[in-house]
Amino acid sequence: MKALVFGGPGQRSWDNVDDPGIGEPTDVIVKVETTTICGTDLHILKGDVPAVTEGRILGHEAVGTVVETGAAVSSLKKGDRVLVPAITSCGRCGPCKAGMAAHCEAVGGIGWIFGHLIDGVQAEYARVPYAETSVHAVPEGIADEQVLFLADILPTGYEIGVQNGGVGPGDTVAVVGAGPVGLAAIMTGAIAGASRIIAVDLAESRLRHAEACGATHTVVAGDDAEERIAQITGGEGVDVAIEAVGIPATFDLCTRIVKAGGTVANVGGHGAPTTLHLEELWIKNITITTGLVSGSTVPTLLQLVRDGRIEAEKLGTHRFPLDDIMEAYDVFAAADENDALKVVLTA
Ligand SMILES: NC(=O)c1ccc[n+]([C@@H]2O[C@H](COP(=O)([O-])OP(=O)(O)OC[C@H]3O[C@@H](n4cnc5c(N)ncnc54)[C@H](O)[C@@H]3O)[C@@H](O)[C@H]2O)c1
Ligand SMILES: [Zn+2]
Ligand SMILES: [Zn+2]
Numbered sequence: 174m175k176a177l178v179f180g181g182p183g184q185r186s187w188d189n190v191d192d193p194g195i196g197e198p199t200d201v202i203v204k205v206e207t208t209t210i211c212g213t214d215l216h217i218l219k220g221d222v223p224a225v226t227e228g229r230i231l232g233h234e235a236v237g238t239v240v241e242t243g244a245a246v247s248s249l250k251k252g253d254r255v256l257v258p259a260i261t262s263c264g265r266c267g268p269c270k271a272g273m274a275a276h277c278e279a280v281g282g283i284g285w286i287f288g289h290l291i292d293g294v295q296a297e298y299a300r301v302p303y304a305e306t307s308v309h310a311v312p313e314g315i316a317d318e319q320v321l322f323l324a325d326i327l328p329t330g331y332e333i334g335v336q337n338g339g340v341g342p343g344d345t346v347a348v349v350g351a352g353p354v355g356l357a358a359i360m361t362g363a364i365a366g367a368s369r370i371i372a373v374d375l376a377e378s379r380l381r382h383a384e385a386c387g388a389t390h391t392v393v394a395g396d397d398a399e400e401r402i403a404q405i406t407g408g409e410g411v412d413v414a415i416e417a418v419g420i421p422a423t424f425d426l427c428t429r430i431v432k433a434g435g436t437v438a439n440v441g442g443h444g445a446p447t448t449l450h451l452e453e454l455w456i457k458n459i460t461i462t463t464g465l466v467s468g469s470t471v472p473t474l475l476q477l478v479r480d481g482r483i484e485a486e487k488l489g490t491h492r493f494p495l496d497d498i499m500e501a502y503d504v505f506a507a508a509d510e511n512d513a514l515k516v517v518l519t520a
Contacts, residue, residue: 176230176296177498182220187499190230193292193300198245201304203237203257207317208294208495208518210505211259211325212352213442217288218502221444225289232295233259233287234324236317240298248305255308256475257294257301259325260284260468264306275465279303284467295498297520309471312479318486318517322357323474326515327485329440329466330357330417331474335365337462338413338438342366347402347411347430348388351379353488353514354440355417356386360483361474362415363387371405373398373426378512385487394423402430416440421447428454428461436460489517 178188193202211234217225225231235257239249249255262269263279277284280302287293292300301308311320335358340346346367348355351374362370363386371390372383380391392401402411410432416424419441427437428450437459449461477483490513493501501516508514 174297175496176292177232179217179225179227179229179231181227183218185218185231185499185502187496190296193298195241195243196300197302198243199303199305200243201239201246201249201301201308202241203235203255203294203299203301203308204240204520205235205237205294205296205299205495206520207237207321208232208235209321209489209515210295210502210518214288214502215506222289229288230292230296231288232293233285233289234321235294235299236311236321237294237299239304243304246305249308254311256311256320256323256471257287257299257308258323258328258468258471259287260466261286261303261307262468263303269306272469273467274469275467283465285465295518297495309475312475315479316486317519318489319478320475320485321517322353322485322488322515323471323478325466326353326357326488327361327474327483328468328470329354330359331361331470332466333440333462333464334358334415334417334438335361336470337464338415338436339460340365340367340413343368344412345369345371345406346413346415347371347373347427348383348415348417349373349394349423349427350416350418350441351376351383351388352417355415356382356488356514358415358417358440359383359386359388360485364477364482367413369405371402371411373402376509378509382514398426399429406432411435413438419443421445425450428459431457431459434458436462439463488515490514491516493518495520
């Protein structure tokens, strides 16, 4: 089969590789019909994720059809259409039972294994471990593109941004960073009942996408962002500030715009230490949350897509045949230039 193979920092190729086979009785093999590329794949290509070794097939988001099942698999069969999420869940360990498959012990303490610790789904076929407790049936009549982004960014924005932030009806929410993850937090924040959603980003184009996803206000990131948000909130600050960039400046902004008693929900992946200004924050009664997505909300999100309450396909801005994945990577890597959010690759 063909697959997108990591060849070490800066190296990727669309190569001929061996077809995957059933390894464990709980595995299934999925024929990948639709997949996408994540910002994390770009980090891997820069050499930022040393656990990913040369020869690894990348990708952790897919929709496809089951073509083979392991001996222990009884609730999935050949021909089933499934969403393969970024996070694998054994369904039995302590973290999985607590709804925190992000830290599944059976797969090594981190649920993100596709395109990381095992071969991923940017390929014609993929081996899917712990399939019965990991994959989701795609509702009848729903297209691949409508559910593809439920593999990673939608549950990330919802679980780590909106749920951790405790967003509820009437809340004023700021989402700092309107990339695919921030936009997912905006979409799901609206569903959770936020009445004002302030999107903050450096790029005007991202702010336009934020409005299309449900932001009620937009603020261009810069020196006066704090003041602009103070104006919008009548000087009060926001109930929930969601950080979806992953740098010290944006985390710091979130701690300055959150109101007394509010929550800062960090979603961004940080690569550098950040100063926490406890000399100002100790008196504010705020909560700070962090987390890696678990995918526990995927069933809920699937229902919201099925019933037309979330249009997740809006986040797909570019389409390619799977065979053109090399070009798709180029377009996604230059997302700003191309006004790209997510690319959709179809076999
Ligand atoms: N916690 C999790 O489980 C999890 C899962 C997936 C991704 N992430 C993280 O979420 C973050 C966002 O992911 P993404 O794919 O949307 O990334 P992205 O790079 O596409 O988007 C980031 C956005 O932030 C904006 N930005 C950059 N600097 C800014 C600044 N100073 N002020 C305001 N906006 C600024 C950019 O213009 C861009 O629109 C990343 O750090 C990623 O690692 C976390
Ligand atoms: Zn991802
Ligand atoms: Zn587990």
